[in-house]
Amino acid sequence: MRKRISTIVLWVVSAFLALVFLNAGWPKFSDSSGWARAFAQWGFPAWFRLLVGAVEVVGGVLLLIPQTAIYAALALAVIMLGAMGTHIVHGNPTAVYHEAVPLVLLSLVIYLRKRRKANGQASTNSQSIGSRTAVLLGLITILGAMPALGQIPDKFTNLQVLSKDLSKGGLLDVMKGFTSGLGVRCQHCHIGEEGKPLTTFDFVSDTKATKQTARVMLRMVQVINNEHLARIEKKSASALQVNCITCHHGETRPPRALDEILFEVISAQGVQEAIKKYHELREKHYGGFVYDFREGALNRLAQKLQAAGKNDDAIALLTLNTQVNPKSALAYFFLGEIYLAKGEKALAMENYKKALSLEPDNPFAKKRFEELAK
Ligand code: HEC
Numbered sequence: 196m197r198k199r200i201s202t203i204v205l206w207v208v209s210a211f212l213a214l215v216f217l218n219a220g221w222p223k224f225s226d227s228s229g230w231a232r233a234f235a236q237w238g239f240p241a242w243f244r245l246l247v248g249a250v251e252v253v254g255g256v257l258l259l260i261p262q263t264a265i266y267a268a269l270a271l272a273v274i275m276l277g278a279m280g281t282h283i284v285h286g287n288p289t290a291v292y293h294e295a296v297p298l299v300l301l302s303l304v305i306y307l308r309k310r311r312k313a314n315g316q317a318s319t320n321s322q323s324i325g326s327r328t329a330v331l332l333g334l335i336t337i338l339g340a341m342p343a344l345g346q347i348p349d350k351f352t353n354l355q356v357l358s359k360d361l362s363k364g365g366l367l368d369v370m371k372g373f374t375s376g377l378g379v380r381c382q383h384c385h386i387g388e389e390g391k392p393l394t395t396f397d398f399v400s401d402t403k404a405t406k407q408t409a410r411v412m413l414r415m416v417q418v419i420n421n422e423h424l425a426r427i428e429k430k431s432a433s434a435l436q437v438n439c440i441t442c443h444h445g446e447t448r449p450p451r452a453l454d455e456i457l458f459e460v461i462s463a464q465g466v467q468e469a470i471k472k473y474h475e476l477r478e479k480h481y482g483g484f485v486y487d488f489r490e491g492a493l494n495r496l497a498q499k500l501q502a503a504g505k506n507d508d509a510i511a512l513l514t515l516n517t518q519v520n521p522k523s524a525l526a527y528f529f530l531g532e533i534y535l536a537k538g539e540k541a542l543a544m545e546n547y548k549k550a551l552s553l554e555p556d557n558p559f560a561k562k563r564f565e566e567l568a569k
């Protein structure tokens with residue numbers, strides 16, 4: 196009876212391990228797999244990855260053949276120990292739990308196979324070698340798995356806003372919404388290094404201020420969507436939700452209005468610097484939705500400058516506007532207004548005329564032009 200149970204256990208465990216190793220070994224033959232990236236990051240050459248893959252695949256098959264099972268299990272255990280060592284060397288000791296379960300099961304297979312062999316040969320000696328090996332491997336496994344117990348990456352331990360039942364995929368979707376909404380990478384909020392695998396990151400820690408702010412933002416967005424927007428009675432079929440990107444537009448801080456930014460530069464560094472800044476931002480962001488490069492922004496700013504008595508700055512920005520938005524009749528009209536205010540009638544006329552050539556029905560430009568023509 197005991198023997199029957201141990202036979203069943205042996206075959207179930209062997210079959211399970213064969214599947215695990217075939218599954219782990221096969222993708223290692225692909226140069227575009229995650230394994231290829233991981234092995235490269237660990238500094239191993241491609242042949243080593245192929246070798247590990249081959250041992251896993253062949254070992255997985257040989258586990259199922261009684262005569263070869265012990266050797267296969269030993270070879271696979273060496274691979275598992277090597278993998279654990281790699282995690283530790285690369286500063287990620289908690290990842291050794293990945294190999295812990297297979298290692299325990301491999302030890303079990305070795306133990307059971309050795310016992311059968313020993314029973315068959317009535318040799319107590321080989322049995323004790325078998326059980327010693329099993330005990331040793333089991334101990335190494337338990338010691339290796341200890342640090343992992345407290346922090347299992349598949350489980351989230353510090354979610355204060357998001358639902359605790361969120362699946363791994365669901366959480367990653369939320370996080371990807373953060374990275375694209377703010378135009379950043381995971382390490383903007385989490386402790387980790389660019390280029391290192393995510394398994395080396397500390398996602399639980401709250402030390403980065405950006406992560407704490409992100410929590411505030413997350414709560415704010417939930418209130419906006421669940422409490423305020425939910426109360427709109429006539430919601431369209433394509434009802435929108437507020438997201439990080441709604442305000443952040445792919446920037447770490449929500450961008451301020453273009454005219455606000457330029458006004459600040461003019462006040463601090465003068466209009467020439469502001470024009471430089473405009474070209475810089477336009478170069479980088481034109482066609483995107485971060486800044487408004489349509490004619491209105493510069494026209495509004497010019498009016499503000501004129502009201503503050505900065506006519507020359509206003510003229511410089513309106514001239515810029517006629518260059519970047521050559522079809523802006525309003526930019527020419529405002530230029531006319533400022534020249535008129537300065538008493539430069541000829542220049543004023545010229546600009547009203549340009550405004551009218553672009554927009555013949557513009558009533559304001561028409562009125563001014565007729566007044567001046569008298
Ligand atoms: C804008 C900041 C921000 C960015 C960028 C970000 N996260 Fe997060 N992440 C958070 C916040 C905030 C939480 C905690 C949420 C909560 O308390 O409910 C969190 C929680 C997590 C957790 C759960 C940790 C735990 O055990 O509690 C994981 C895992 C995680 N993030 C992974 C990622 C990954 C992977 C990326 C990159 C794709 C990423 N995050 C990008 C802010 C960010």
Ligand code: HEC
Nearest residue numbers: 373405408409412413416437438439441442443447448449
């Ligand atoms: C309603 C608009 C709005 C939405 C939606 C929004 N934010 Fe913000 N966010 C702001 C404002 C405003 C600031 C403050 C900018 C400043 O003055 O530094 C800010 C600042 C931040 C900061 C700190 C920036 C820094 O470096 O100082 C983080 C991180 C952040 N938001 C993350 C998020 C995340 C993640 C989301 C989506 C869950 C989000 N925000 C959604 C408006 C918004």
